[in-house]
Amino acid sequence: MNLASLKTEFLEHLEIEKGRSLKTIANYDHYLSRFLAFAQISEADAITDDLVRKYRIWLNRQDAGKKRHGSDEGISGTLKKKTQNYYLIALRAFLKYLVRREIKSLQPDRIDLAKTSERSLDLISSDELARLLAAPKGDKIQALRDRAIFELLFSTGLRISELCSLSRYIDLKKDELSVRGKGEKVRVVFLSEDAKNAIKKYLEKRDDVDDALFVKHSNGGAKEAKSLRLSPRSIERDIAHYAIAAGISKKVTPHVLRHSFATDLLENGADLRSVQVMLGHANINTTQIYTHVTDKGLREIHKNFHGKNRK
Numbered sequence: 001m002n003l004a005s006l007k008t009e010f011l012e013h014l015e016i017e018k019g020r021s022l023k024t025i026a027n028y029d030h031y032l033s034r035f036l037a038f039a040q041i042s043e044a045d046a047i048t049d050d051l052v053r054k055y056r057i058w059l060n061r062q063d064a065g066k067k068r069h070g071s072d073e074g075i076s077g078t079l080k081k082k083t084q085n086y087y088l089i090a091l092r093a094f095l096k097y098l099v100r101r102e103i104k105s106l107q108p109d110r111i112d113l114a115k116t117s118e119r120s121l122d123l124i125s126s127d128e129l130a131r132l133l134a135a136p137k138g139d140k141i142q143a144l145r146d147r148a149i150f151e152l153l154f155s156t157g158l159r160i161s162e163l164c165s166l167s168r169y170i171d172l173k174k175d176e177l178s179v180r181g182k183g184e185k186v187r188v189v190f191l192s193e194d195a196k197n198a199i200k201k202y203l204e205k206r207d208d209v210d211d212a213l214f215v216k217h218s219n220g221g222a223k224e225a226k227s228l229r230l231s232p233r234s235i236e237r238d239i240a241h242y243a244i245a246a247g248i249s250k251k252v253t254p255h256v257l258r259h260s261f262a263t264d265l266l267e268n269g270a271d272l273r274s275v276q277v278m279l280g281h282a283n284i285n286t287t288q289i290y291t292h293v294t295d296k297g298l299r300e301i302h303k304n305f306h307g308k309n310r311k
Contacts, residue, residue, distance in 0.1 A: 002043065003041065003042055003043065003044060004042075006044060006094075006097075006101075006103070007029075007033075007036065007094065010028075010032075010093075010097045011025050011028060011029055013097060018183075019184040020183070021182075027086070027090070028090045028094075031087045031089075031090035032090055032091065034087065035055060035087065035090075035091055038055055039051055039055065044098055044103050044104060045104045045105055047105050047106045049110060052091070052106065052110070052111060056084070056088070056114075059079060059087055060078060060079070060084060061078060062078060062079050063078065080116075082116050084114055085114055085116065088111055088113055088114070092108045092111045093108075095107070095108035095111070122251065122255070122259060123256070123259055124248060124250060124252060124256060124260065128246070128248045128250075129154070131248065132150065132242060132243060132246050132248060133147075133150050133151065135150075135242035135243075136150065136242060141202070141205050141206070141217050142217050144198070144201050144202040144205055145214055145215075145217065146238055146242065147198045147202070148198040148199045148201070148202040148214070149163070149214060149238070150257070151192065151194045151195040151199075152191075152195045152198070152199065153254060153257040153258065153261070154192075154195075154260060154261055154264075155190065155191055155194070155195035155261070156177070156179075156190065156195070156261065156278075157189065157257075157262060158179060158189060158258070159255075159280070160232045160235060160236070160254040161232060162179045162181055163214070163235070164212075164214070164229065164230055164231065164235065165180070166179070166213040166214070167211050167212065167213060168203060168211060168212060168213045169211070170199075170213070172191075172196045172199060172200055174191075175190055175196075176188050176189065176190050177189050177190075177191060179280075181280040182280065182282070185280065185282075187277065187280050199213070208228060210228040210229065212227070212229035212230070214230045214235075215228035215229060216228050216229075216230060216234070232254070236253060236254060239252055239254060240252060240253070261279075262287070262290050263290055265278070266290055266291070272284065272287055272288065272290075272291065275287055275290070
């Protein structure tokens with residue numbers, strides 16, 4: 001069987017057996033198609049150490065295009081190491097699939113990922129967070145909706161995609177909510193009283209029957225449409241708007257509220273493992289990014305013991 005057919009079967013395997021999202025499958029399709037276009041091979045056993053080495057050099061020299069915020073471009077105009085790793089991760093996953101099928105090819109553990117710089121966190125101060133949460137003012141339905149969105153994001157640490165997929169039919173008498181996250185994994189998140197009260201006030205003013213928890217509104221009411229569900233992009237724009245109104249100069253996104261949720265828990269004594277579960281991180285290494293900004297003990301040690309001998 002040629003590589004193009006094997007790639008198709010691998011993508012079907014991701015969708016049916018692994019339960020990956022269509023977006024993830026589209027990304028893997030893109031990464032693998034680019035590899036096959038570079039390699040110009042048709043058989044799995046033609047994937048060798050030397051071919052992968054040449055591919056990595058080729059990737060590292062690719063022009064990421066015009067500089068723009070949020071692009072894959074590095075400082076020099078080439079693909080970031082993190083982005084290059086996405087291509088390698090897809091190739092490695094494909095090779096693991098070939099091993100499972102007992103098809104001769106390069107062993108997946110022959111591919112090491114490129115070293116990347118430590119990820120930085122976009123954080124806002126507790127004062128800025130308070131101003132942001134208070135930014136949606138008044139009793140108009142849009143303000144009630146946005147206040148509920150902000151409180152829910154800070155209470156649960158939800159990803160924006162998870163928030164947008166929620167149904168309005170949640171039991172506000174309970175302090176918890178089940179959500180389906182990455183890889184179709186279900187986890188429990190917890191609702192603060194502020195979040196429950198904000199959602200309740202918003203739902204009480206809704207006059208539509210749409211299933212979505214958060215919907216589009218115009219002139220105080222919902223428009224007639226097949227689906228009124230808010231998109232992630234709409235929420236991103238709203239948060240950016242309120243951040244400016246609250247006098248916050250930093251770029252604020254839904255993910256910043258997720259960061260605020262995690263750091264708030266850790267700064268107040270929560271253990272890393274519990275925060276990992278609440279965030280829905282598959283690997284605790286992902287959660288450890290928060291520890292260096294929340295370790296008050298280290299700051300106190302430095303303050304109390306550093307430079308005591310200087311005059």
